[in-house]
Amino acid sequence: MRAKAxxxxxxxxxxxxxxxxxxxxxxxxxxxxxxxGMREVMEATGVSSGALHHHFPTKDALAFAxxxxxxxxxxxxxxxxxxxxxxxxxxxxxxxxxEIVRGIEQRGSVAGCPLNNLAMELSFANPQFRDSLRSIFxxxxxxxxxxxxxxxxxxxxxxxxxxxxxxxxVSTYSGSMTLAKATxxxxxxxxxxxxxxxxxxxxxxxx
Amino acid sequence: MRAKAxxxxxxxxxxxxxxxxxxxxxxxxxxxxxxxGMREVMEATGVSSGALHHHFPTKDALAFAxxxxxxxxxxxxxxxxxxxxxxxxxxxxxxxxxEIVRGIEQRGSVAGCPLNNLAMELSFANPQFRDSLRSIFxxxxxxxxxxxxxxxxxxxxxxxxxxxxxxxxVSTYSGSMTLAKATxxxxxxxxxxxxxxxxxxxxxxxx
DNA sequence: ACTAAAACAGACCGATCGACCTGTCTTTTA
DNA sequence: TAAAAGACAGGTCGATCGGTCTGTTTTAGT
Numbered sequence: 001m002r003a004k005a006x007x008x009x010x011x012x013x014x015x016x017x018x019x020x021x022x023x024x025x026x027x028x029x030x031x032x033x034x035x036x037g038m039r040e041v042m043e044a045t046g047v048s049s050g051a052l053h054h055h056f057p058t059k060d061a062l063a064f065a066x067x068x069x070x071x072x073x074x075x076x077x078x079x080x081x082x083x084x085x086x087x088x089x090x091x092x093x094x095x096x097x098x099e100i101v102r103g104i105e106q107r108g109s110v111a112g113c114p115l116n117n118l119a120m121e122l123s124f125a126n127p128q129f130r131d132s133l134r135s136i137f138x139x140x141x142x143x144x145x146x147x148x149x150x151x152x153x154x155x156x157x158x159x160x161x162x163x164x165x166x167x168x169x170v171s172t173y174s175g176s177m178t179l180a181k182a183t184x185x186x187x188x189x190x191x192x193x194x195x196x197x198x199x200x201x202x203x204x205x206x207x
Numbered sequence: 208m209r210a211k212a213x214x215x216x217x218x219x220x221x222x223x224x225x226x227x228x229x230x231x232x233x234x235x236x237x238x239x240x241x242x243x244g245m246r247e248v249m250e251a252t253g254v255s256s257g258a259l260h261h262h263f264p265t266k267d268a269l270a271f272a273x274x275x276x277x278x279x280x281x282x283x284x285x286x287x288x289x290x291x292x293x294x295x296x297x298x299x300x301x302x303x304x305x306e307i308v309r310g311i312e313q314r315g316s317v318a319g320c321p322l323n324n325l326a327m328e329l330s331f332a333n334p335q336f337r338d339s340l341r342s343i344f345x346x347x348x349x350x351x352x353x354x355x356x357x358x359x360x361x362x363x364x365x366x367x368x369x370x371x372x373x374x375x376x377v378s379t380y381s382g383s384m385t386l387a388k389a390t391x392x393x394x395x396x397x398x399x400x401x402x403x404x405x406x407x408x409x410x411x412x413x414x
Numbered sequence: 415a416c417t418a419a420a421a422c423a424g425a426c427c428g429a430t431c432g433a434c435c436t437g438t439c440t441t442t443t444a
Numbered sequence: 445t446a447a448a449a450g451a452c453a454g455g456t457c458g459a460t461c462g463g464t465c466t467g468t469t470t471t472a473g474t
Contacts, residue, residue, distance in 0.1 A: 009421090009422075009423095009469065009470070010470085011420085011421050011422075011469085011470055011471065012421095013420080013421060013422090016421085016422085030331070031331065031332075032241065032328055032331075034239065034241035034242050035241050035328075035332065037460075037461065037462080038461080038462060038463085039460075039461080039462090047422090048422065048423045048424060049423080049424070049425090049462095049463085049464095050421085050422055050423050050424065050464095050465090050466095051421070051422045051423070053462090053463070053464080054420085054421060054422065055421090057463085058462080058463080059461095059462065059463090111331075112327065116327070116385060117327060119385060119388070119389040120319065120323070120324060120327040120328070120385065120388070121239055121327070121328060123388055123389050123391075124237070124238065124239075124318075124388075125238075125242065130389070130391070133389055134389055134390050134391075137386060137389055137390065138390075163398075164398040164401065164402065165402070167383070167386060167394075167395050167398045167399070168379070168383075168398055168399055168402040170382065170386060171379055171382035171383035171385070171386050171395060171398075171399050172375070172378055172379050172382055173382065174381070174382030174385045174386065175377065175378035175379055175380065175381030175382025175383070175384075175385065176374070176375075176378035176382070177382075178323060178326065178327065178378070178381045178382065178385065179344060179374060179377060179378050179381065181326070181327070181330055181331075182326040182330050182337070182340055182341055182344055183341050183344060183345075184330075184337070184341075187374075188374050188378060191370075191371040191374045191375055191378075192374070192375055192378050194371070195371065195372070195375040195406075199402075199406055202409055217440085218439090218440055218441070218450080218451055218452075219451095220450080220451060220452090223451085223452090244430075244431065244432080245431080245432060245433085246430080246431080246432090254452090255452060255453045255454060256432095256433085256434090256453080256454065256455090257434095257435090257436095257451085257452055257453050257454065258451070258452045258453070259452095260432090260433070260434080261450085261451060261452065262451090264433085265432080265433075266431095266432065266433090
């Protein structure tokens with residue numbers, strides 16, 4: 001339809017896929033899955049309907065890709081990697097909380113944890129969603145449990161107790177983030193961080 | 208349009224309003240706000256479009272009514288009242304968790320905390336939603352903080368510390384419920400309950 | 415160079431969304 | 445008891461939803 005003109009088209013399927021995923025990740029995070037239309041994703045990226053559906057045949061497929069290729073890596077980067085690499089577990093957790101608080105304060109608003117947000121909205125909608133989201137939580141807990149086992153207090157605990165402690169940490173973070181989002185304030189995160197710090201110390205999970 | 212027939216209409220505006228609110232509360236809880244259509248609410252209750260919009264002119268108005276007339280009372284009944292009436296704070300919290308776990312196990316699935324669910328989905332959509340949801344959280348925290356102040360350990364704390372402890376309890380519950388919903392299991396709630404119990408004891412919040 | 419597949423563009427589709435509107439019946443008010 | 449207001453029914457509307465379709469351009473395989 002268009003004459004070739006001066007502008008020649010250059011296909012960049014991977015780049016386009018990346019742009020779409022980034023935009024969808026951002027929109028799902030900001031407004032939620034159901035509240036975001038395919039049209040918004042197109043407008044945000046400039047991609048056509050044909051191209052969008054070429055890469056992601058359905059909206060569910062797009063969401064699934066967002067979960068596995070954006071949300072999961074985000075959780076790994078912000079939570080799992082620091083926990084595995086930091087000198088001590090309590091230092092790692094304090095650092096992660098501090099980093100998140102810092103991000104919130106410089107952004108001026110709380111959009112919430114991407115994993116939390118999507119888990120709340122999608123874990124009932126589609127079994128595929130639920131499984132992938134659950135496996136992220138599971139991986140997160142495993143990393144935490146393993147690190148707990150390396151501490152003084154954690155070494156004495158059996159597998160189940162370590163898993164319980166890990167679940168408690170994840171729960172506290174998730175909940176404080178929910179509260180932070182609802183109140184649009186970072187203080188619930190700060191409170192949770194300090195309470196968790198005390199709890200970790202008392203349990204001997206510091207080193 | 209219809210002849211009078213044998214059946215004479217009896218208006219019951221309050222009853223109809225109640226039925227609509229109950230159905231909407233249940234549907235929003237099960238599938239979320241955006242995933243639930245007005246049509247579903249009509250079909251679930253047998254109410255006509257005209258009647259529905261007579262009582263709730265917009266979907267947002269319906270959601271607002273659900274929050275203030277269903278979600279808030281539910282939180283008061285399941286959380287605030289027990290906390291205020293139970294013999295001790297730790298007993299109250301253990302009891303509330305146990306009750307929720309019991310409900311989940313006999314239902315066989317985890318739909319999540321209504322306040323959590325709606326807060327996640329709506330706190331960004333509408334400032335009116337956010338304010339009403341935030342005030343529920345705030346009331347919840349106040350009740351907890353007050354009860355904390357009546358304990359041995361809590362009496363020594365200033366207002367801010369008590370609020371922080373209350374926020375921590377709410378956060379832990381919210382997060383464990385999120386985890387429970389995501390994994391469709393009550394065990395995160397049990398883990399959080401036992402960890403919280405220990406924490407309460409160590410802080411002197413038992414009595 | 416030729417061809418088939420992949421990558422894209424954009425018009426188009428039925429379904430459904432929330433909301434509106436007219437009309438009828440019921441209840442309250444004067 | 446007449447009139448106004450409230451309660452309710454149901455058809456209808458424009459907008460938007462996610463998705464499809466046809467056609468064109470680019471790329472890869474041979």
